[in-house]
Amino acid sequence: MKIGFIGLGNVGGKLSGSLLRNGIDLTVRDLNDALVQNFVNLGAKAGTSPAQMMRDCDAVITCLPSPAASAAVMEGPDGLLEAVGPGKIWMEMSTTDEAEAKRLGAKVIAKGGAAVDCPVSGGCHRAATGNISIFAGCDRATFERILPLLTTMGRRVLHTGDLGSASILKVMTNYLATANLLTCCEAMVTMKAAGLDLGTTFEAIKISSGTSFVHETESQVILNGSRDISFTMDLVKKDIGLFQTIADRNNVPLEISPLMIEIFADGIKRYGDRAQSDDII
Structure with missing residues (x-):
């Protein structure tokens, strides 16, 4: 298959890197010309427009920071559609709104194409090694067609059901991960104030019922001082907001989600929207 990839950011750059390492015929596009050139130097082709990429490729992947960005690539001048x-x-x-994935996907399907929402979960470090998890929402025939491609980017691939289902599950898992991050931060700050060694605290949590994937990865980054997990506060706030939207659409009253949105709004006010999410500590 000839593959196009639009969006070479923190996650997209690593996913497209996995495709290139596995010998995929790859065409790439990004607003940052330097990122595109890096891939061209490694053997990829540079796409001139989303429409050209769709004409020349069997499948085009979008991995973009917001639903608005995806809509622009799909529906704008020389767009994929x-x-x-x-x-x-x-x-x-992309991590996106399920309603928007369905809306754009319906336009693809109406023109005879196939549409899949297939967001990833596991962080940039797993994306870089091809060990990330991938959810895929689409009909079964399309899933079987793209499965070999997905397995070049991720180790665990789950068919979640119809188009849009993967996006719902993705923002739910990001909501849970953020809740884990916030509780880990409060736990660490409280233990430090209580006079406990933070290295010992980390190990105690790790071997206890309180451990989690977030603790075992992000708490280490906090403790070593870098706080860099390549995921910024504005993206966290966007993802929690998408989860809140799902709850609102389905008339589910939530108590924790609005508080989390408020916490990250305060973090953005203090440190800026591009601050690393772990700076919330």
């Missing part, structure tokens, strides 16, 4: 036709596949790997 201009070149969609039978046999073409749009793969949305």
Whole structure:
């Protein structure tokens, strides 16, 4: 398959790197020309427009920071939708609103193409090694067609059901991860104030019922002082907001989610929207 990849940021750059390492015929595009050139130097081709990429490729992947960015790539001038036709596949790997994934996907399907929302979970370090988890929402036939491609980027791939289902599950898992991060931060600060060694505290949590993937990865980053997990506060706030939107649409009253949104709004006010999420400590 010839694959196009739009969005070479923290996650997209690593996913597309896995494709290139596995010998995939890859065309890339990003607003940052330097990122594109890096991939061209490694053997990828540079896409001139989303429409051109869809014409020349069997499938085009988008991995972008917001639903608005995906909509612009799909529906803007020389957008992907201009070149969609039978046999073409749009793969949305962004963390996005399920309603927007369905809306854009319906336009792809109406033109004879196939649409998949296939966001990833596990962090940039796992994306870099091809060990990330991938959710895929689409019909079964399309899933079987793209599964070999997905397994070049991730080790665990789950077919979640219809288009949009993967995006719902993705923002739910990000909500849970953020809740874990906030409780880890409060636990560490409290233990330090109580006079406990933070290295010992880390190990105690790790071997206890209080451990989690977030603790075992992000608490280490906090303790070593870097706080850099390549995930910024604005993205966290966006993802929690998407989860809150799902709850609102389904008339589910939540207590913790609004508080988390408020905490990260305060963090952004203090440190800026591009501050690392672990700076919330």
